Amino acid sequence: MVVVSATTFNKEIAIRRRISSIFNKREDDFPSLREYNDYLEEVEDMTTNLIEGIDVPAIEVKIAKYQEENAEQIMINRARKAEELAAAMAASKGQPVQTDTDGATSQSSQAGIGAGAPGHYAPTVPGGQPRPTGMAPQPIPVGVGPEGYAADDEEMMKLRAERGGKAGGWSIELSKRRAIEEAFGSIWI
Incomplete structure (x- = not known):
């Protein structure tokens, strides 16, 4: 059994968050799936090496160079992620998602599923799981008294x-x- 200390775990989380905020390209940013997978593999190798403390100065230089060359793309992807999160939050609260100023459709219409009434599911979010849009009315059991307990002797x-x-x-x-x-x-x- 492998025991990981809390500080090691927190260090890994911090490194992964930092790297994912910089190397935030998506599959649709690449011409082929092969290139996207190579990108993901390279990012994971760098992340693992940073966590393990292997060749840290060279990796930091590589990260700085990537940030400098792709600053605009990084900001665009961060904004896109924030918009998707806001749309998912709005959908989970049962609020309609607004259209962009350039006429783009909402997330729910892109997914082909409406946000619907409370108790229904919103379109899937990047994690792949649907999010509930509200609290569905709960059934009331038969024979329940005013305190919520069964009326027994x-x-x-x-x-x-x-x-x-x-x-x-x-x-x-x-x-x-x-x-x-x-x-x-x-x-x-």
């Missing part, structure tokens, strides 16, 4: 308490045995 409540304890593996004998073991275990001779 006292005998039924005792029976449920007894069965609940047994279902969890508890018994009176177990408690007695443990108390005796603890009492005799604390005696020093």
